[in-house]
Amino acid sequence: MSHGELTGNQLPAEPEKATLEGRNKILGFWFFLGGEMVLFGSLFATFIGLRNQIADGPAPQELINLTMTAVMTLVLLTSSLTSVMAIQAMHRKDTAKMYLWFIVTFLLGLTFLILEIIEFVEYVHHGHKFTTSAYSSAFYTLVGFHGAHVTFGLGWLLTLLIPFGRKGLTVTTAPKMYVFGLYWHFVDVVWVFVFTIVYLMGKVG
Amino acid sequence: MAHTHTVKRYTGLMDWLTTVDHKKIAILYLVAGGFFFVIGGLEALLIRLQLMKPMNDLVDASTFNQLLTMHGTTMIFFAAMPLVFAFMNAVVPLQIGARDVAFPFLNALGFWLFFFGGIMLNTSWFLHGAPNAGWTAYAPLSTQFSGIGVDFYVLGLQISGIGTLIGGINFMVTVINMRAPGMTFMRLPMFTWASFIASTLILFAFPALTVGLVLLMFDRLFGANFFDISAGGNSILWQHFFWIFGHPEVYILVLPAFGIISEVISTFSSKRLFGYSAMVFATVAIGFLAFMVWAHHMFTVGMGPVANALFSIATMLIAVPTGIKIFNWLFTLWGGQIRFTTASLFAIGFIPSFVIGGMTGVMVASPPADFQFHDSYFVVAHFHYTIVGGVVLGLLAGLHYWWPKIFGRMLNEKLGKLTFWTFFIGFHLTFFVQHFIGLMGMPRRVYTFLPGQELDTLNLISTIGAILMGIGTIFLVVNVIVSSMKGKDAPADPWDGRTLEWAIASPAPEYNFKQLPLVRGYDALFKEKMDGRSELTPAEPLGPIHMPSPTILPLIMSIGLFIAGYGFMYQNNYVAVGGILVTFICMIIRSLKDDHGFHIEVEELQDKGAKA
Numbered sequence: 001m002s003h004g005e006l007t008g009n010q011l012p013a014e015p016e017k018a019t020l021e022g023r024n025k026i027l028g029f030w031f032f033l034g035g036e037m038v039l040f041g042s043l044f045a046t047f048i049g050l051r052n053q054i055a056d057g058p059a060p061q062e063l064i065n066l067t068m069t070a071v072m073t074l075v076l077l078t079s080s081l082t083s084v085m086a087i088q089a090m091h092r093k094d095t096a097k098m099y100l101w102f103i104v105t106f107l108l109g110l111t112f113l114i115l116e117i118i119e120f121v122e123y124v125h126h127g128h129k130f131t132t133s134a135y136s137s138a139f140y141t142l143v144g145f146h147g148a149h150v151t152f153g154l155g156w157l158l159t160l161l162i163p164f165g166r167k168g169l170t171v172t173t174a175p176k177m178y179v180f181g182l183y184w185h186f187v188d189v190v191w192v193f194v195f196t197i198v199y200l201m202g203k204v205g
Numbered sequence: 206m207a208h209t210h211t212v213k214r215y216t217g218l219m220d221w222l223t224t225v226d227h228k229k230i231a232i233l234y235l236v237a238g239g240f241f242f243v244i245g246g247l248e249a250l251l252i253r254l255q256l257m258k259p260m261n262d263l264v265d266a267s268t269f270n271q272l273l274t275m276h277g278t279t280m281i282f283f284a285a286m287p288l289v290f291a292f293m294n295a296v297v298p299l300q301i302g303a304r305d306v307a308f309p310f311l312n313a314l315g316f317w318l319f320f321f322g323g324i325m326l327n328t329s330w331f332l333h334g335a336p337n338a339g340w341t342a343y344a345p346l347s348t349q350f351s352g353i354g355v356d357f358y359v360l361g362l363q364i365s366g367i368g369t370l371i372g373g374i375n376f377m378v379t380v381i382n383m384r385a386p387g388m389t390f391m392r393l394p395m396f397t398w399a400s401f402i403a404s405t406l407i408l409f410a411f412p413a414l415t416v417g418l419v420l421l422m423f424d425r426l427f428g429a430n431f432f433d434i435s436a437g438g439n440s441i442l443w444q445h446f447f448w449i450f451g452h453p454e455v456y457i458l459v460l461p462a463f464g465i466i467s468e469v470i471s472t473f474s475s476k477r478l479f480g481y482s483a484m485v486f487a488t489v490a491i492g493f494l495a496f497m498v499w500a501h502h503m504f505t506v507g508m509g510p511v512a513n514a515l516f517s518i519a520t521m522l523i524a525v526p527t528g529i530k531i532f533n534w535l536f537t538l539w540g541g542q543i544r545f546t547t548a549s550l551f552a553i554g555f556i557p558s559f560v561i562g563g564m565t566g567v568m569v570a571s572p573p574a575d576f577q578f579h580d581s582y583f584v585v586a587h588f589h590y591t592i593v594g595g596v597v598l599g600l601l602a603g604l605h606y607w608w609p610k611i612f613g614r615m616l617n618e619k620l621g622k623l624t625f626w627t628f629f630i631g632f633h634l635t636f637f638v639q640h641f642i643g644l645m646g647m648p649r650r651v652y653t654f655l656p657g658q659e660l661d662t663l664n665l666i667s668t669i670g671a672i673l674m675g676i677g678t679i680f681l682v683v684n685v686i687v688s689s690m691k692g693k694d695a696p697a698d699p700w701d702g703r704t705l706e707w708a709i710a711s712p713a714p715e716y717n718f719k720q721l722p723l724v725r726g727y728d729a730l731f732k733e734k735m736d737g738r739s740e741l742t743p744a745e746p747l748g749p750i751h752m753p754s755p756t757i758l759p760l761i762m763s764i765g766l767f768i769a770g771y772g773f774m775y776q777n778n779y780v781a782v783g784g785i786l787v788t789f790i791c792m793i794i795r796s797l798k799d800d801h802g803f804h805i806e807v808e809e810l811q812d813k814g815a816k817a
Contacts (some may be wrong), residue, residue, distance in 0.1 A: 001513060024307040028378040034568055035412045042416035042446060046431065053437025055430075109469065132427060132435035137429035141419070155789075159796045 011093055015174035022175035029179045033186050040190050041108065043145055044197060047138040052203070055133035058126050060202035065119060069199045072115045076150075079108035080188040087181045095169045098177070101142065102161055105184065118145050146194055149187045156180060159161050217754055223755035225309035226715055230316050231295035231611060237320050244327065245279035246678060249271045253635070253671035256664050259656035270337035271354065273328075274606060278358060281454065283323040283366060285592070288600050289461045290319075290372055293400045295611050299706035299713060302385025302722045302729075307378035310369075310405030310795070311752040315372035317763035322365025325770055326394045329357035333605075333664035339650060341451070344443040348424045359422045360770040364763070366411050372443070373407030376400055385705075387724035388743040391485070394704045394728075395471075395478060396671045399464025402492040403457045409496065410453035420736030428775060430750065441506060446723030448499035456495040458592065462490060462599025463530060467553045469602045470534050472700050473549035474541025477728060480533040484764055487526035487533075494523045503570045505579045513572040520570035527563055531556065546700070551602035554629045558594030565640065568743060580650075583643025601628070601681075608775030609695030612688070613712040620684040628677030630756035634670025638663045703731035708741045716750045717809050747811075749804040756800070762791040 012018045016026065054060070086101035120140075130140045160176055167173050215223050224230060252272050255263045266274065298306055306312050329335045336354035338347040347355050380401040381394070393401070419445065421431035430436035432443055471478040478484060497519040504513050534556055541547065553746050565587040569578050578584055601624075643662050645653060656662055695711040705722060706713070709729045720743035726732040733741055769784025771777075 024378050024382050027382060028308060028374050031374045031408055035374070035408045038409050039412035040434050042314065042449075046416070046442060046628055049439060049442060050431070050437065053430075053439075055437045104354050132430075132436075134430040134433070134439070137423065137431055137438075141423060141429070141431075149803065156796075159793055163797050165798070174797075 011169065011171065012176070014091065015171050016090075016178035018174075019069060022171060022178075023161065025175045025179055026156040026182075029182055033182065036186060038194075040145070042140075043138075043142045044193065047142045047198065050134040053134035053148060055135070057132035057136050058128050059205075060135070061205050063123060063126055063128055064199055064202050065122065066199060066203055068115060068119050068122075069195060072119070073096065073195050075108050075115070075187055076112045076191050079105045079112065080185055083181050083184045086117045090169065090174060090177055093169065095164075099161065099164060100168070102157060102177075103188060106154060106157050106161070109150055109157075109184075113147065113150050113154065116143075116150075119135050141195060146190055149190070153180070153184055153187055156183070213755075214304065219757075220755070222760050223757045224727055225753050225755055225759075226296045227298050227306045227309065227312060228611070228713055228715070230312050231291045231293075233316050233320075234287045234291035234294060234547045236613070237316075238284055238291055238321070239452050239810055241279050241323055241327075241362050242284035242288070243678070245276050245284050246675065248276040248279065250675055253668040254275060254650060256654070257668040259480060259654050259658075259661055260706075261653055264652070266576050266652040267334075267337065268462045270339075270650075271330075271335035273650055274336045274342075274358070275330075275352075278326065278336070278362070278593070279323075279388065281340065282362060283319070283326070285458050285596050285600070286365075286369060287316075287319055289403070290315075290369075291597075292396070292465065292603050292607065292677060293372075293376055293404075295607060296706055297379060297400050298395050299385070299610070299709070299717060300378060300397045301377065301383060301388050301725060302705050302718060303383040303749065304381070304717050304721070305753065306375055307383055308375045310756065310759065310800070311371050314759035314762060315368040315375065317367025317372070317759050318609050318766065319365040319765045321767040322361045322363070322368065324384070325364065326357050326361030327769055329354050329361075332357075337746070341447055342421065342443075343447075344421065344424070345434070345442040347421060347443075348432050348440075352426040354421075356425060356774040359418050359425065360773060363415065363418045363422070364766050364770060366414055367766075368413075369407055369410045373404040376404040377408065380404075385718075385721050385724050388729070389724075391482065392724060392727045393731065394464075395484055395488075396461065396464035396466035398751075399460040399467075399488055402488050403460045406453045406457045406460070406495055410450045414447050414450035417450065418444060420446070422773070426776070441503075444503055444506065445499070448502045449496075452499040452737055453495040453501065455588075455591065456491055458596045460491065461523070462555075462603075463601035464595045465490070465599045465606070466534060466555055467537075468556070468704065469548050469552040470537050470607050471728075472606070473546060473552070473703055474538050475544070475701065476541040476701075476763065477731075478535035479539075480529070481727060484533055490526040493524060498523065501528050501570055501575075504575045507609065510572075517570055517572050518770070521567055524563060524567050531563075546605070547549060547616070547618055547625055548602045548606035548700075550622065550625045551605065551629075553600050554625065555595065555598040555602065557758070558590060558598060558629075558632070561637075562590030562594050562721075565590060580648055580651055581643035581645045582639045585649045586636045586643060588640035592719070593636065594631055598632075599623075600628075606700070607706075608688075609699050609711050610706055611712060613693035613695045613710075614688045614691055615699065616684050616688050620680055620687065622683065624677050624680040626677075627673050627680060631673025631675075631677055635667050636670070638666050638670075642667070667702070698730075703728040705729050705741070708733075711750045716752065716805055716810075719747050720747055747777055747807055749806050750810070751802055751804055753802045758791045758795055762788045765789075765791065783793060 022180050036187035082101050082104045086098045086105060089101055128136050130137060157180060160180060164173065212597050221233065223227065251264060252269070255269060294312070333353045336342070336351070336358035338351045338355055342355060342358060380397060420429070420431040424431050424433065430438045432438045432440045434440065467478055467484060485521055486609040498516055500508060500512060501520045569575050569584060569587055605616055642660060645660060647660055697710050700706040700707070708722070709718060722729070722741035723744035725742065731740070765784045765787030767784070768787065769781050772779070772781025772784055
């Protein structure tokens with residue numbers, strides 16, 4: 001009896017929790033997200049503490065492009081929905097649908113990232129650079145940390161999807177997919193706070 | 206049943222570089238932590254020799270600043286932390302009846318990240334000077350008025366901090382998911398409980414340090430303005446982040462030490478730990494309160510009376526669960542058949558020493574009094590009573606207690622007792638007088654003092670004590686060398702132990718338990734002994750045991766970040782990106798290649814004398 005050879009309908013109902021390794025991975029990842037919560041909490045605290053310290057830079061009210069960030073919000077939240085669809089498909093053992101929904105998730109995440117880069121370039125042209133003020137440093141550090149998490153997530157998803165055709169859905173690959181889903185939701189939730197605290201609160205001053 | 210996967214198994218040096226076995230990782234932590242402990246101790250000796258007499262010129266002011274910064278940083282992050290992790294690795298899986306930790310690969314990665322972080326920090330001595338802004342690295346001293354040494358501090362701590370975080374998550378999952386059948390939470394040995402709570406603290410405290418170090422790094426290397434007042438920054442921000450991490454860190458160190466003391470006192474009193482459930486409650490309560498008190502390090506910053514009062518009350522509250530622990534240890538000793546081995550001497554010596562540290566802790570927790578104590582030698586005396594009198598005495602008790610289980614050799618008791626008495630007397634000689642040096646007005650972190658202030662004699666006494674502690678450490682090293690020259694002579698259960706680790710051979714075989722044990726009560730092994738059994742009740746039939754494969758990837762991943770760190774410091778983007786790429790490529794290899802591990806077959810287990 002070798003490992004990870006169960007496929008298709010032989011798999012148990014929740015293949016990600018079928019092995020102790022899988023359960024460890026999921027629990028450990030929840031704890032990791034707890035640590036990430038403190039990390040982003042600290043970055044938000046820094047931002048809130050420094051958000052009025054604009055020095056000679058442009059004020060957030062005139063800087064922020066709310067239309068752009070609203071579109072980004074829509075794109076990223078939709079990508080969270082599609083990752084749910086992917087995990088749902090995985091639970092139905094419908095690997096083709098799972099693969100498809102993860103590709104949609106990837107494309108939406110990539111769109112978000114491209115929009116964010118365009119947004120940052122626009123801000124830099126308006127004189128809102130990393131070194132301009134305490135506000136600008138805190139802005140780019142917080143939003144940039146989130147953007148880096150999206151980038152890392154996209155790279156991670158590729159390393160899951162590329163070998164998937166060879167490996168298939170097994171009790172080894174299922175926890176990896178599931179844990180990626182957790183990560184992607186977390187990145188999404190953080191963005192909800194970024195949008196509220198950085199952009200909406202920035203717009204109203 | 207055929208297990209087709211064959212895995213290359215290494216020997217010699219490669220075995221140590223590729224190991225994912227928690228018992229070998231424990232030894233790596235112990236050796237590396239011991240190495241850094243000696244370095245930090247030599248730095249302390251130089252500090253004390255400089256302060257031996259007024260207007261001494263053994264080292265200059267600049268070197269003194271580097272010495273005190275490196276002493277504090279090394280002792281906390283690279284000596285005490287890894288030594289705590291050494292015992293967590295060596296003991297926790299055995300105490301819960303597990304074959305391994307939850308994440309053996311990450312366990313190795315955590316060690317190597319810590320190790321290269323420590324090496325990086327210490328290379329600063331040879332490259333442009335060590336960090337000199339104190340172990341707390343307050344901004345703007347650390348941003349605008351310090352040399353490149355602080356970059357070593359930032360990146361060294363960042364790399365080792367990631368390793369510590371990984372270790373914390375690993376032990377949380379291990380304790381929750383890997384317990385043997387019957388090992389309920391309220392049957393966990395006290396050291397395991399303490400390690401579990403300490404791991405929780407690591408998880409929630411270290412990310413705050415990560416962010417603080419990121420901000421400091423961005424300010425120093427990329428021109429950010431977090432702590433730059435002229436561009437709207439706020440230097441107090443650093444103090445908050447540092448202490449939101451830093452105060453829980455104290456409990457991350459001392460809770461496992463409390464756990465060790467509970468085990469040692471119970472074993473050598475030949476009694477069940479008094480008030481086990483109260484001990485568990487007290488440990489959890491201390492862990493919770495640890496996050497509520499950080500600003501008591503900042504009473505003199507000017508946060509206002511309301512904030513000072515709240516943080517003062519929260520701090521004094523910690524004395525309650527700590528007091529519960531002290532009394533429970535005393536009641537465990539009370540009426541026990543106490544055996545005065547080296548381990549139990551360290552544990553008994555711990556109690557009054559730590560009580561003094563706790564009492565001065567309540568003193569400095571009072572803001573009006575703290576305005577007098579702040580930045581004086583009184584504070585130095587206080588935290589050394591908690592860290593040396595608490596953590597180090599606890600670790601030394603654990604070292605003498607678990608040494609036979611880790612290495613399979615007994616330490617010499619005569620040398621051990623010599624170690625205890627020299628170290629213990631040296632410790633009190635060094636730090637007790639520092640209370641008075643502080644009350645007489647000597648500030649901490651000064652490289653010399655003027656004669657004729659009645660400080661001369663007390664400082665000389667303190668230095669003599671420090672030398673005595675050094676001699677105690679030498680006795681310990683001699684003891685280790687002597688025992689390593691002997692053959693393996695430790696019986697499985699040399700101390701008449703009560704917990705599961707004493708039920709298996711010394712040193713433990715790589716699979717720990719041939720058959721996972723069925724735990725039938727608190728003090729699982731002692732319960733079996735009382736029921737007249739010589740070994741544990743098995744919970745499963747004898748079968749092949751699955752083991753994780755050894756791998757070199759954790760080492761290479763850590764080297765990648767080590768290289769990237771230098772790239773950041775010297776603003777060389779190619780080196781920085783190259784180093785990070787090495788780490789990422791290792792992560793991708795790890796992700797793509799499934800590790801099937803290998804099996805130890807029944808025949809091999811039977812060869813080693815198991816009953817089928």
